[in-house]
Amino acid sequence: MDARERLAEAVRAKGSSLAALSRMIGRNGTYLQQYITKGSPRKLEEDDRRKLAQFLGLDESELGASQENSYVKPASRDWIDVPRLEVDASAGPGATPAQEQAFDAFRFSRRWLTEQGLDGAQLSAIRVVGDSMEPLLREGDEVLVDRRSQPFRDGIHVVRMDDSLLVKRVANQGAGRFSLLSQNLSYPPIQVKAEDLNVIGRVVWKSGRV
16 A cells, blocks of 8 residues: 555544645645645655654554654554544634544543543544633633533533534533533523533543643
8 A cells, every 4th residue: 555545544544634634734725635636746745744644643654754764653552542623612602613623633541541431432622712611611722522422410511502512511400401501600501401402522621721
């Protein structure tokens, strides 16, 4: 399998897109599509190849590097790559969901995920926008969302309402109703019927600058 075929296969397996990865390496959205289908450029530049190998968990030699110049190794069985999606969850009035394409990844210890009772294959990371969840979640924080289907319990969740994606504390009020609660008391609770709410997943971890 040549480098172009290997790249296309790895992108499909990652659930990402050539356009998203082209932008990730600082190129225009058609760059990798042209590389694979038209052979232009003839080979990937070293810096582009390194970034792609790191994101996709490949050895650089699989993307055309000579063995002696290849030092980025695939993710071992001890590590899990969790995709960072091109999606914002609003901690404010509501964000319109973008196409859920991965543009990067966080790498976690498989052991740590197991200790937390998490399944890496069911996790994704998205960015928080807005201030309604301050001080718990601030704009620019990224959160891990556990998308497993499991019995609902109160907590911080990413939910979809109509065309909006929100991150809120969700409380079951019984009788088919839920309350969406903000940490920032400037925002009043939102009452919603179960049929109008789609719980995407539970927030289980956050990253953010101090």
